[in-house]
Amino acid sequence: MIVDVAIVAAKAFLVLFMVLNLAGVLGWIERKGSALIQDRIGANRASIFGFAGLGLVNTMIADPLKFLTKEDFIPPTGDKFLHTLAPCMALFTALVTFAVIPFGDVLVLGERVINLQVANINIGVLYVLAMGSLGVYGIVIGAWASNNKFSLLGGVRGSAQMISYEIAMGLSIMGILMVYGTLELQEIARDQGTLIRDLLPQWLGFLKPIIGWLPAWGIFLQPLAFLLFFTAAVAETKRIPFDLPEGESELVAGYHVEYSGGKFLMFFAGEFAEIVTVAGLVATLFFGGWQIPYLMRDGFHFPWGGAWLLSQLAVAALQVGAFTIKVLFFCWLQILLRWSVPRFRYDQVMRLGWKMLLPAALINVAITAIVIVAVQ
Amino acid sequence: MAAFDLLRWIPLIPLLGSAINLFFGRALGKKTAGALACAAVGAPFALACYVFWQLPAAGIFRDTVYTWMDSGAFQVNVSFQIDALSAVMLLIVTGIGFLIHVYSLGYMEHDEDLVRFFVYLNLFIFFMLVLVMGDNLLLLFVGWEGVGLCSYLLVGFWYHDPNNSIAGNKAFIVNRIGDFGFVLGMLLLLTELGRQGVWTLDFLELQKHASMLSPAIISVITLLLFVGATGKSAQIPLFVWLPDAMAGPTPVSALIHAATMVTAGVYMTARLHFLFALAPETLALIAVIGAATAFFAATVAVTQNDIKKVLAYSTVSQLGYMFLALGVGAFSAAIFHVFTHAFFKACLFLGSGSVIHAMGGEQDMRKMGGLKSYMPATYWTYVIATLAISGAPFTAGFFSKDLILWQAFSHGATVLWGIGLFTAGLTAFYMFRQLIMVFHGDCRADAHTKAHLHESPTVMTLPLIVLAIGSIFTGWLGSPEYLWGSRWDRWLEPLFGAAEAHHGSVQTEVTVTLITLGVVAVGIIIAFIKYGRAGAKISASATEGGFFYGLSLNKYYVDEIYDAVIVRPFTACSVFFARFFDPWVIDGAVNGVAATARGFSSIWRGLQTGNVQHYVAGFLLGTLALLAYYLGQT
Amino acid sequence: MNPSTVIFFVLAVLLVLSSLMVVFVRNVVHAAVALVAALLLIAIFFITLQAPMVGVLQVMVYAGAIMVLFLFVIMFLNPMTPERPRRAWWALGTILALLLGALLLPIVSKGELLADPVAATEFFGSPESLAKSLFTEFVLPFEIASIVLLVAIVGGVVLAKRER
């Protein structure tokens, strides 16, 4: 009993630690990446006792320190309680989402079977969506509590945008749910270990030599859903090109214009945590999660014959490593996106969400249903 | 009896034609709409011919479409039935209806409202077919009312002239009086038979059970039904609407007010012959009224100057003949006259229409004359039809009218026969008077009209020719026994059976016929003497013709008498009710009820505050009461 | 008192407190936030009652969508005029509500205490079981609900659209 609790606590701590640190790393990557793209040096001032060589470490330490030592300003006409509650909610929802994302298969230690996932609940996907929908409160409440017109505008924009894109996001996941037939993320990840040749029906047998060797990852089975989900998820993180709630050039800083110090750090960290979460979700739903193609529990089994057997611990390490690399890749992709694309206009954001993503997601669901019936 | 699903299409096709023209007529355009309307009558005519051809083998065709009402033992079906009698009427309605539709294409060509005209006309055909094909009295009544409605619509067709609307109203209202009698008779029949345990209005059932009623009841029923017949068929005292109904377009006069609708009373009486045969008193009354109407209308027709009015009174007179035949029990003869009369009277009306068309709307015979040379086709067909209605030997009218007179004579109604005989002479006189005034002598029209005189187009003359041929040869079907025998009686024998036994010898019959021919000849000769001479005085007025002439010219002042005796007192009474009874008693009662309700609601309206939360509180109070009740129960 | 009862009472007290806040707090936004809290607490109750699917749906639909809509409208209108309470009406309302409580509580609190008559299975309350009843027995209400939602969408657009 106590050991179980301890294992869960350890996993939770590990995940929290990783995500938060990754958020810090991402902060540095973003600075350096943008500098790279804009042909400048960037983020080279942080130094520890005059030593500026370790840019990553320095920035990771200096950023939080700077925020935490600044004055925590609350607008006198604002709402003190809600002003404090808002960033907590933003960070909280971003962090707890990661609880259901599996970062590896089961690890068997003696008699104990450890599921490499903080919480394995049978409605994991819905949980993700539910937490995502709670994320909007951080913005809305923070914006209102600041009692500032800019932030209120940002909050209104943010709530409308997030509600709009939640629908497209939920519907785009629907295709994945239909293909894998489960709401459990661990199950989804596990199902992606099979190969497409095992899914093809008799009358499509001629395709086996062509695409049969592909793993049954979401990206291959639901390519449209991936595009839709990734777009909607980026919109949910409220980053460029969807940063209308912040809109630095129009709303100054939107919903967090009245935030400073530690509370701003929480918004800041929440945003990066969201990036990590989105990356984890995309990896889990569409890119096999912790799967490495042809890696079974006892090692590699290649479709063209041959096997490379590995110990169980090595397999687990490989899986966790694969997952981490995938997550990092998608984090990098989002940052690249941010610095490459200009901001949408607000009506364009709404049109994209309601008139393009939503119908496309519905069509995807319909086509998926037809194909599933045809294949069965 | 054989079921025959095709029957329902006979009335349905005209109804569909009417509906299509009603909704899409304007879009289709005049030509297409007219062609459609003609086709919508032509197709039923073809069907009717087929039915007629098949009928002898089957005896009776029946097509039950659906159950209209089903109330306990009483059931009414929408069901069509064709027997010998219906078949004859069916052919008249569709055949002559088709000819008149074709004629209307030409006659109404320049009218703005041609589409509306054909909508009404097709609707009329539908209702008339329902009337003659219905297998029960109620369905007959539906058709009866429907044709009345169409008659009203068509009489007032040119509603821009208020006189036309008034004529339409008059036709409708006078008919309403007759229909009231009809409804009473029908209800009495239903309830009296119901009292005997038979709830039905079906003709065959009625015939089977008619003998269950007491003679007195049958007399009342038949009298009431006859009141309906006098309205629809323009008999004394309800004939006044028919001359006025001539305000409608002439094809309408030909179709509705000569050939088909006005014979509905005759048809109804013949259809219920089994009832009427059981009521000798009613039959006697019918005979007297028929003869009186025939004579009376003929005397009016003698002096009329309007070409259509003459024909209208002539129609009334001929209808009188039919009722005379019905009254003496000669149902077959009556229907035979309906049949022949339909041809020659339709021909006469259409001919007069052709004349009016040529004269540019002029209807006064005093302004016509000498048209013979301008419109030969119209003239010759008119001559044939005039000969037929006058009863010239071997024309249709000769056979049918002679048959009626012979039947009256042989049934011992010598006085009625005498009246009929004299009327025949009058008929010959006024018809030839009209022929001479319109077609012979010098043209009295003004120069402008004269310049435009022309023969009518083929679509109008062709029906005339067909009808003229019919005016001669249709009569040959019912020749007396001493010539080549009557196919007609044999055709209707299964229906009317031995009701018509011929009395008297062939010598007597020939003698009677010769007497009739003599009277007719005298009438014709007088007409030629009085109007045929060169320079004969055509325009006569009431003052110079003597007392009787004036009386006749003014239609015996019947309209004025009705106005004074019925219309004015009735109007005065209505005014009284409108001024005093309605505002004080009726409105007072209605307003009083409203005021009472308002008085009470003023007490309660305080509850409706418009405040939602008050309502919620009320809601809650109700819930509390329910909960308390529940707690008290357990 | 076993742990589950303790958890129940903690949650129940929180729920009642947040409900009271919804009704008695002056500030509309505070009330809305309190309602969100109450809804989340109810969702937790759902999950403890073996209805995880409905619980998560509660979070998604109520907390995630409906309440955001409320907040959105509150910010949109920004109604800052304070209410003018009427004492008499307050008293009446409170008395009526207390009466309702007095009548309702005896009903719900009497009768035998049911203690888990059915051993709830793993399957009970799962998405599969919910879907099974939804798409077999209740498929007609389900379709009707979709129509209701469609009508609501159209109605909402029509009502809130600024007429030109």
Added chain:
Amino acid sequence: MVPLNYYLILSAIVFIIGVVGVLIRRNLIIVLMSIELMLNAVNLTFIAFSRFLGSMEGQVVVFFVMAVAAAEAVIGLAIIISVFRHRETLDPQEMQLLKW
């Protein structure tokens, strides 16, 4: 295991609190929120019965209640917006034109 009655009493209390809100508050948005509170109290009862009777029907009903509540909120808020545009008030007691 917590007895069923506890849940029923809890939801009754929440329900009554909702009733009070509907009755006394003079802000339509809060009234609407109180209605949501009442709906949720009833939902809790349904779920509790569903659990203690071992029947899925309670959960299905809650599912439908949510759908209806969503529709109700949308329409209610739309009405509030359009009323506020015309009258600049959210007080239900000032919206009483609909009477005799």
